[in-house]
Amino acid sequence: MEVIHVPRPSKKAMDPDRPANALLLAQISHLQHVERRLPLRYRSEIYTHAIKTEGEAASYIREVTEAIHQAHADAAKQRAKRTPKRGLEIAAAAERPKRSSKKKTKTTKRRKK
């Protein structure tokens, strides 16, 4: 079977200094909308109004996308830290009645005495 050749883009195709198109500017505004809801420590220090090129847009897009993932990952870690504690408490609680029932038995015996 014939294998069809796919031409590769020319090296000139790459131009991070190209002005950011309307789609990228919209994507930035959406990311900015989300960034405002992130805790301060996750926020970018890039001034979005000064973004003019694709390369500049790309830097901001990456920072905020990674920050969103990081914020969720950190929240999940915190959740995980809390969960085992709760699990241990439940396990401990499940154990307690046995011990207390023994004590009660002893106490009862004592009382009987």
Add this chain to the structure above:
Amino acid sequence: MSTGLDQLKHIVVLMMENRSFDHMLGSLKAIDSRIDGVTDQLSNPDTTGASVKPQPLAEFQGQLNPDPDHHFPAVDLQIFGGDASPTRAPNMQGFVKSYFNQRRDVEHSQKIMYYFKQSDLPVLAKLALEFAVFNRWFASIPGPTICNRAFAHYGTSFGRVDMNPFDVIEPFKSIYTRLIKATPKHTAKIYYYDTTSSTMEVVNLLQNQPELFGTYDQFKKDCDQAILPEYSFVEPNYNDHTGDSGEEVANDQHPDHDVLAGEFLIAEVYMHIRRNPKLWPNTAMLVVYDEHGGIYDHVPPPACKPDKFHSSEADPGTKQPFKFDRLGVRVPAILISPWIPKNTVVDRVFDHASIPATVAKFFLEDDPNRSPREINADVFIEPNVQPVDANRNLLSLANMRDDCPKFDI
């Protein structure tokens, strides 16, 4: 009789950016007259009144600069030729006029009529001729990217006709949420190219459900290991940047990004599915463009059942509210599977609401919370519930093809 539909386990959608049907696939009319592409009879007037014909002079990059306007008012001009009367009908006569408005250069405005030769696009043209090409796949809205992509994710844009963030309004949910929350559970993922390109579904999905996302590298690995989710939505690279593995050229084909980079991406996605014998027999891949990007197409968009949501009078910029009761400009769309007869041409009408409509009907038995537009959208893969209508089933072959093309990726 058993057909390819019985084998289907995965649906993959690759949504590219901003090219019209005639611009990308119009040349195929000369090869197969059933494909509704470019003919000598087509034209648009320029601002001097001269008639401008489509010509096979499209270039990969550097030609459509500035980016042709494809916001709602510009698309209105492109479709209706400037007629604002209540009885107007779409005539597709305003593309050159619209492009002139941006640079006030008559000669340059004529480039909006240019289309690619078949030999320019060895991947897209080959796939269109080998599998199923859709003659009537339209953008969901005569407007820009964000609201059109919303239809692919939610079956509605919740009344938006622009690029602004929108809120998801209950009871409608994304197709991903519907799949992963279903009983029994299904699997779905959005693969963006990398974190530097990210997604166009930021405000709702990325913000609230980042676990839905993977990267394009992960998509390729998932293909190689045959662990693709049941539904995958692949986003291209939207910007030129330097990534972890070097220079990454934008491959979304949005003007003025290099069309060849997008050709390579389409071939690469196809070949990652094609070369895995555990994936190729049970996967259908749709290549589709989100909207026409202001570039000429000759087919007037049809009316459709209105959505539940209407835009305000101010939003479309045409001093008239929009009821989501007509479709946007036609875009390229190709369905790929080794169970599709070679050289299939589909004439039924589709739009991006057909994507969640198809995925939901195929994987979910009952899904009552769908937008009116999604409910009324046609499906490109039949639900595999007997009896299957043989006339509508595109994966109709009883034996898998062994002559499907390969690309040197």
